[in-house]
Amino acid sequence: MPSAIVNEYFRTNKLPQIWCPGCGHGIITRAITVAIDKLGFDRDKICVVSGIGCSSRATGYLDFDTLHTTHGRALAFATGVKLANPEMKVIVITGDGDASAIGGNHFIHACRRNIGITTIVFNNNIYGMTGGQYSPTTPKFDKGTTAPYGNIDKAFDIPTLAAAAGATYVGRSTAYHTNLLISLIENGLKNDGFSLIEAVSSCPTYYGRKNKKGSAVDMLEWQKDHAVNISAASKMTPEALEGKFLIGEFKNSPEPEYTSEYQKIIDRFIKE
Amino acid sequence: MKRKAQLMQGNEACVEGAIAAGMRFFAGYPITPSTEIAEISAEKLPCVGGKFIQMEDEIASMAAIIGASLTGLKSMTATSGPGFSLKQENLGYASISEVPCVVVNVQRGGPSTGLPTSPAQGEIMQARWGTHGDHPVIALTPSSVKETFELTIRAFNLAEKYRMPVILLMDEVIGHMRERVELPEISELEIANRKRPGVSKDAYKPYKADEDLIPPMANFGEGYRYHVTGLVHDETGFPSNSSSVADKLVRRLMDKIETHKDDIIQWEEQNTEDADIVIVSIGGVSRASDTAMKMLRAKGLKVGTFRPITVWPFPEKRLQELAERVKTFVVAEMNLGQMVLEVERIIKDKAEIKRVNKVNGEAVYPEEITAVIEEVL
Numbered sequence: 001m002p003s004a005i006v007n008e009y010f011r012t013n014k015l016p017q018i019w020c021p022g023c024g025h026g027i028i029t030r031a032i033t034v035a036i037d038k039l040g041f042d043r044d045k046i047c048v049v050s051g052i053g054c055s056s057r058a059t060g061y062l063d064f065d066t067l068h069t070t071h072g073r074a075l076a077f078a079t080g081v082k083l084a085n086p087e088m089k090v091i092v093i094t095g096d097g098d099a100s101a102i103g104g105n106h107f108i109h110a111c112r113r114n115i116g117i118t119t120i121v122f123n124n125n126i127y128g129m130t131g132g133q134y135s136p137t138t139p140k141f142d143k144g145t146t147a148p149y150g151n152i153d154k155a156f157d158i159p160t161l162a163a164a165a166g167a168t169y170v171g172r173s174t175a176y177h178t179n180l181l182i183s184l185i186e187n188g189l190k191n192d193g194f195s196l197i198e199a200v201s202s203c204p205t206y207y208g209r210k211n212k213k214g215s216a217v218d219m220l221e222w223q224k225d226h227a228v229n230i231s232a233a234s235k236m237t238p239e240a241l242e243g244k245f246l247i248g249e250f251k252n253s254p255e256p257e258y259t260s261e262y263q264k265i266i267d268r269f270i271k272e
Numbered sequence: 273m274k275r276k277a278q279l280m281q282g283n284e285a286c287v288e289g290a291i292a293a294g295m296r297f298f299a300g301y302p303i304t305p306s307t308e309i310a311e312i313s314a315e316k317l318p319c320v321g322g323k324f325i326q327m328e329d330e331i332a333s334m335a336a337i338i339g340a341s342l343t344g345l346k347s348m349t350a351t352s353g354p355g356f357s358l359k360q361e362n363l364g365y366a367s368i369s370e371v372p373c374v375v376v377n378v379q380r381g382g383p384s385t386g387l388p389t390s391p392a393q394g395e396i397m398q399a400r401w402g403t404h405g406d407h408p409v410i411a412l413t414p415s416s417v418k419e420t421f422e423l424t425i426r427a428f429n430l431a432e433k434y435r436m437p438v439i440l441l442m443d444e445v446i447g448h449m450r451e452r453v454e455l456p457e458i459s460e461l462e463i464a465n466r467k468r469p470g471v472s473k474d475a476y477k478p479y480k481a482d483e484d485l486i487p488p489m490a491n492f493g494e495g496y497r498y499h500v501t502g503l504v505h506d507e508t509g510f511p512s513n514s515s516s517v518a519d520k521l522v523r524r525l526m527d528k529i530e531t532h533k534d535d536i537i538q539w540e541e542q543n544t545e546d547a548d549i550v551i552v553s554i555g556g557v558s559r560a561s562d563t564a565m566k567m568l569r570a571k572g573l574k575v576g577t578f579r580p581i582t583v584w585p586f587p588e589k590r591l592q593e594l595a596e597r598v599k600t601f602v603v604a605e606m607n608l609g610q611m612v613l614e615v616e617r618i619i620k621d622k623a624e625i626k627r628v629n630k631v632n633g634e635a636v637y638p639e640e641i642t643a644v645i646e647e648v649l
Binding site: 046063064066069077078079082085087106109265270271 | 332341361494499500501511
């Protein structure tokens with residue numbers, strides 16, 4: 001029996017979803033709907049846009065206007081939706097490869113414009129849909145089907161990238177830390193400008209198996225044991241932080257939003 | 273009622289036509305020789321309450337106009353050569369997801385960066401087959417500044433009517449040429465808008481076509497809450513792996529244009545009634561063809577011209593009719609032989625076919641056409 005929130009916001013006739021058993025994506029997708037529910041947005045004015053990959057299939061299950069686009073391009077399509085009708089709440093669901101490899105250019109420019117789009121990157125450290133190739137967030141020396149001897153690329157830190165590029169709200173949580181994730185998405189949606197929330201997911205089928213990370217439960221336990229809230233991290237020694245990653249709200253510094261700025265130009269020059 | 277005469281550039285007439293047709297969204301990226309279209313759109317759109325955005329690249333511009341069109345605004349992008357290559361990915365997306373939009377390609381010399389400031393017609397085949405998979409294409413080719421205005425409006429009308437991307441295939445000759453034009457009043461223009469759903473929001477199926485094979489279109493934000501994907505999808509818009517759904521979708525997309533060819537196809541012909549020789553050309557080259565015809569007619573030769581206005585779908589039926597009695601077709605184009613392939617396919621061995629081809633970055637001169645014709649005689 002689906003829960004009340006699933007009944008309310010999911011296209012239940014499209015369930016069950018296609019994700020593997022133990023995938024973290026379902027938890028994160030549900031967290032998005034909980035955040036929307038808490039904010040009480042008009043669901044007819046919400047558009048959820050995605051690219052290509054496992055996470056991007058989420059749009060098919062969500063009962064809003066949903067746009068499943070081309071690989072890496074979700075933010076560019078979403079920019080068109082938002083600028084065409086700034087009243088819309090626009091949410092982008094994307095993966096680590098979709099957002100930071102093929103979509104990397106669109107990603108930094110959407111951040112830079114501070115356009116009112118809330119982006120949730122489902123980061124499972126691998127290309128899952130194509131069967132386990134290394135992505136820009138695969139940790140150095142980890143394996144993928146295209147890195148059989150270990151990945152020699154340095155990984156992107158997506159929140160740091162977003163903050164540097166100009167996103168005005170930035171945070172990270174995990175599939176394990178669901179309540180924190182919900183509150184970050186909620187705050188991201190409240191920010192008028194561009195918000196980026198990285199949701200650390202888990203791929204037991206490919207990343208986990210290739211790198212001997214254990215079961216789906218072991219991978220969630222790993223998130224619990226290795227995530228440190230940024231508020232706690234400031235009191236910890238570098239040694240204690242070794243091998244850990246930060247979660248929490250990293251940046252919350254509102255600035256004028258892109259479509260509002262454009263509206264000012266229209267207001268000055270409109271003749272009709 | 274005519275507006276006062278003005279001196280106008282082709283690229284400028286394109287924007288005038290687009291705004292007259294109802295364009296309220298433009299996304300683009302700077303590229304020669306189409307840049308003026310973006311510059312003028314940036315200046316004029318806010319004045320009519322529309323939106324302009326310069327995106328980070330050509331791919332993003334194409335994506336943004338699809339998003340904006342789905343959200344209810346008539347949308348356009350403009351590019352040239354290398355940028356047109358980058359548009360192909362999302363041109364395919366607009367085809368399968370049936371999103372109306374206009375893509376202008378002011379052709380320049382290629383391949384690759386090629387000759388950025390020089391004219392060419394090297395994308396006649398790319399316009400038809402540039403994006404992967406079977407898909408319908410409408411491509412219009414203006415040959416004057418005034419016709420650029422008219423065909424930009426027609427491009428929007430066809431895009432809205434048939435729910436698909438329409439390509440305005442200009443060339444640098446037309447894009448940068450300045451001519452005296454008298455544009456009609458907006459009230460005199462015929463403007464088409466997308467067919468709207470006639471059912472309740474719950475009953476709406478975004479890809480359930482009417483008898484005309486065109487599905488009515490709801491806009492995002494209106495409460496229909498529907499799904500759009502580049503995957504093969506059924507009438508509800510959701511992805512499907514069914515072979516019968518895939519077959520039905522791709523065939524309907526093609527048939528949507530095939531069954532309406534007579535409404536879409538346009539061409540212009542001059543002096544074909546008694547012609548032994550017909551010059552076939554589009555865009556900037558057709559201006560040289562007109563002059564060549566006049567030069568040869570002055571010498572008493574029976575020469576006519578045939579100018580496809582829709583290069584895709586190609587005016588096949590009319591060309592077949594002409595081939596019943598015309599002895600020689602001379603296909604002149606700024607490439608090494610693209611449109612001629614279509615002419616050869618249609619005419620087969622019913623008539624002789626001669627080629628005039630140029631890829632040195634210069635426009636075709638009338639004398640280059642007359643020289644080939646005089647050889648024939």
